[in-house]
Amino acid sequence: DAGVIQSPRHEVTEMGQEVTLRCKPISGHNSLFWYRQTMMRGLELLIYFNNNVPIDDSGMPEDRFSAKMPNASFSTLKIQPSEPRDSAVYFCASSFEAGGDTQYFGPGTRLTVL
Amino acid sequence: DQQVKQNSPSLSVQEGRISILNCDYTNSMFDYFLWYKKYPAEGPTFLISISSIKDKNEDGRFTVFLNKSAKHLSLHIVPSQPGDSAVYFCATNTGNQFYFGTGTSLTVIP
Numbered sequence: 001d002a003g004v005i006q007s008p009r010h011e012v013t014e015m016g017q018e019v020t021l022r023c024k025p026i027s028g029h030n031s032l033f034w035y036r037q038t039m040m041r042g043l044e045l046l047i048y049f050n051n052n053v054p055i056d057d058s059g060m061p062e063d064r065f066s067a068k069m070p071n072a073s074f075s076t077l078k079i080q081p082s083e084p085r086d087s088a089v090y091f092c093a094s095s096f097e098a099g100g101d102t103q104y105f106g107p108g109t110r111l112t113v114l
Numbered sequence: 115d116q117q118v119k120q121n122s123p124s125l126s127v128q129e130g131r132i133s134i135l136n137c138d139y140t141n142s143m144f145d146y147f148l149w150y151k152k153y154p155a156e157g158p159t160f161l162i163s164i165s166s167i168k169d170k171n172e173d174g175r176f177t178v179f180l181n182k183s184a185k186h187l188s189l190h191i192v193p194s195q196p197g198d199s200a201v202y203f204c205a206t207n208t209g210n211q212f213y214f215g216t217g218t219s220l221t222v223i224p
Contacts (some may be wrong), residue, residue, distance in 0.1 A: 039216075042203065056210055099210060106157050107157050
């Protein structure tokens with residue numbers, strides 16, 4: 001398996017623009033996670049899905065952030081409108097089960113909002 | 115508030131010596147803990163885990179110790195090698211709660 005695939009790897013955009021990050025989980029994994037990494041807070045869980053259904057989105061910073069998982073092999077994280085404070089590395093991870101299981105991470109998307 | 119805390123942002127160790135990375139957590143209900151290793155420009159990769167029914171788990175040069183009464187776990191790397199230089203994240207994964215620490219950057223000096 002190719003592992004978790006994320007695109008783009010780098011994204012530079014201007015404040016106010018819409019940004020869409022994409023993730024393809026490992027085939028057969030039932031849970032998908034979106035994290036944001038910052039220096040101050042480390043890795044923060046934004047949202048996770050189980051069997052394509054959002055289970056916990058309490059980590060989503062505000063209404064500007066939204067995530068979807070239309071099928072088992074694809075998820076998106078959208079920021080609209082983007083702001084400079086959204087600049088971070090965003091990771092997608094997947095696992096076979098949600099709790100008590102190892103998560104496999106993608107390479108991340110480095111987002112810079114000017 | 116940080117549910118999982120790594121209070122040492124960085125650590126330097128001589129090659130061949132022991133590296134000890136520490137982690138504290140707040141909730142005694144957490145029952146599954148993991149360590150991840152992260153190289154620059156890559157995603158974290160799983161290193162080793164421990165369940166709360168154990169107090170030690172060993173995998174080659176890596177050993178994780180869990181002290182439930184102190185709500186503390188540590189990762190020991192013996193002997194340390196230059197290739198171990200990376201950022202190490204402590205994490206808990208219990209039910210529907212997923213928390214990571216802020217990471218400790220380990221540098222192993224040849």
